[in-house]
Amino acid sequence: MKILVSAFACSPLWGSEPSVGWNWARELAAEHEVTVLTHEYFRDHIEPATEARQGRRLRFEYLAAAPRRGAFHEQLLNSQTYYLRWQRAARGRVLALLGREPFDLVHHVTWGNFRWPVPLYGLGVPLVVGPLGGGERAPASLYRGLPWRVRLKEVLRDLIIWTGAIDPWVQRGLGSARWVFCRTGQTIAALPRSARGRAVIAHDIGAPEVPADADPVMQDAGAPGALRCLFVGRLLAWKGAHFALRAVQLLHRQGVDVRFTLVGSGELEVHLRGMAEQLGIGHLIDWRQGLARAEVMQLYRRHDVFLFPSLHDSGGTVVLESLASGCPVVCVDLGGPPHFVNDSCGRVVQASDGDEQAIPARLAVALKALALDAPLRARLRAGALQQARAHSWPLRVAQAYRPVVQALALNPRGSA
Numbered sequence: 001m002k003i004l005v006s007a008f009a010c011s012p013l014w015g016s017e018p019s020v021g022w023n024w025a026r027e028l029a030a031e032h033e034v035t036v037l038t039h040e041y042f043r044d045h046i047e048p049a050t051e052a053r054q055g056r057r058l059r060f061e062y063l064a065a066a067p068r069r070g071a072f073h074e075q076l077l078n079s080q081t082y083y084l085r086w087q088r089a090a091r092g093r094v095l096a097l098l099g100r101e102p103f104d105l106v107h108h109v110t111w112g113n114f115r116w117p118v119p120l121y122g123l124g125v126p127l128v129v130g131p132l133g134g135g136e137r138a139p140a141s142l143y144r145g146l147p148w149r150v151r152l153k154e155v156l157r158d159l160i161i162w163t164g165a166i167d168p169w170v171q172r173g174l175g176s177a178r179w180v181f182c183r184t185g186q187t188i189a190a191l192p193r194s195a196r197g198r199a200v201i202a203h204d205i206g207a208p209e210v211p212a213d214a215d216p217v218m219q220d221a222g223a224p225g226a227l228r229c230l231f232v233g234r235l236l237a238w239k240g241a242h243f244a245l246r247a248v249q250l251l252h253r254q255g256v257d258v259r260f261t262l263v264g265s266g267e268l269e270v271h272l273r274g275m276a277e278q279l280g281i282g283h284l285i286d287w288r289q290g291l292a293r294a295e296v297m298q299l300y301r302r303h304d305v306f307l308f309p310s311l312h313d314s315g316g317t318v319v320l321e322s323l324a325s326g327c328p329v330v331c332v333d334l335g336g337p338p339h340f341v342n343d344s345c346g347r348v349v350q351a352s353d354g355d356e357q358a359i360p361a362r363l364a365v366a367l368k369a370l371a372l373d374a375p376l377r378a379r380l381r382a383g384a385l386q387q388a389r390a391h392s393w394p395l396r397v398a399q400a401y402r403p404v405v406q407a408l409a410l411n412p413r414g415s416a
Helices: 014-027 038-052 074-078 080-100 146-162 168-175 185-190 240-253 269-277 293-301 317-324 359-372 373-390 392-410
Strands: 002-007 033-039 056-065 103-110 125-133 179-182 199-201 227-231 258-263 287-290 305-308 330-334 346-349
Touching: 002 014, 002 080, 002 199, 014 033, 014 038, 014 103, 014 392, 033 038, 033 080, 033 227, 038 056, 056 080, 080 258, 125 392, 146 185, 179 185, 179 392, 185 199, 227 240, 227 293, 227 317, 227 359, 240 269, 240 305, 240 359, 258 293, 305 359, 317 330, 317 373, 346 359, 359 373
Parallel strands: 002 033, 002 103, 033 056, 103 125, 125 179, 179 199, 227 258, 227 305, 258 287, 305 330, 330 346
Antiparallel strands: none
């Protein structure tokens, strides 16, 4: 097939949304002829990488949209207003590309949030949108005790999710899509009614490649006997680090030798540092910031468990990175991470019931079992590598596209 991919964010050098755009394009090009429309800013990231892939059926078109005021600067890549401006310009470029050569399919990949309009309707070509997230929520009780400003943000976010289902611009874009890939069932439920019947679960991320000879034995981390826990993520309310701190306190009180490395920064950092001191565990925590990705990947390999009680992550890049490094994961049953974790590679504890008092104890039970059972840790390490292989990038994209390829073979134009 010839596929035209719209990926505002697309980079082989960056993580998050740019990584999603790049990896979907790269993997699609393994089986199809792919043209990617992305922002001009990413040209310098992409061209050196594509020069080494001359045999791949992958080419790029670049589009720069002038901001409403002033000159373009990198920070605009995170601006919602600028993103919508670029998308409006992208529709014109897509129409021009479709007029110049035939395509079998148009696929909007990034940004992958259902609340942002996709102005690629009515093109006369079947449209795929996603994988989308953004509909994931957590019970309000799980933010109890946090600063009022961060609790207010979560209330406002819930309201925005609700309005997404009735937003006419969202309805127009998603309602015209033949397929809507969604990361979780919660996002499917948040879609406009007109789009839900064409929505399927398809995750947006794949695990880093795991070498065939990967060794699941942890590298020496320097504190023999201690359970080494790791958290990597922004220090925001919904990342759940406050539950991780309470779980570490419970372990410490129960006599478990535990150390906690916390990598990240954010608006909740001061609150969390104060909380750690109040809980009497400040001396057990190693706070890290500004680490390069290679350094973070080393940390996965030097810890016993990745403790990640995030409350509404729609994906879980760090979870798959941890599994690919042979580090088991303990997470909660909310958002995207539990889609990647099972008893072969970690533990998923309940949080969806909204019992904020019970969650630290549930996490502590899972962690204590790991601390006291070295053979269990070894089995979960091996299981983590196996689970990462089952969620590799090639498998991720191939599984999502299998029904698309089959359907277009039977009905090429469909509901274009």
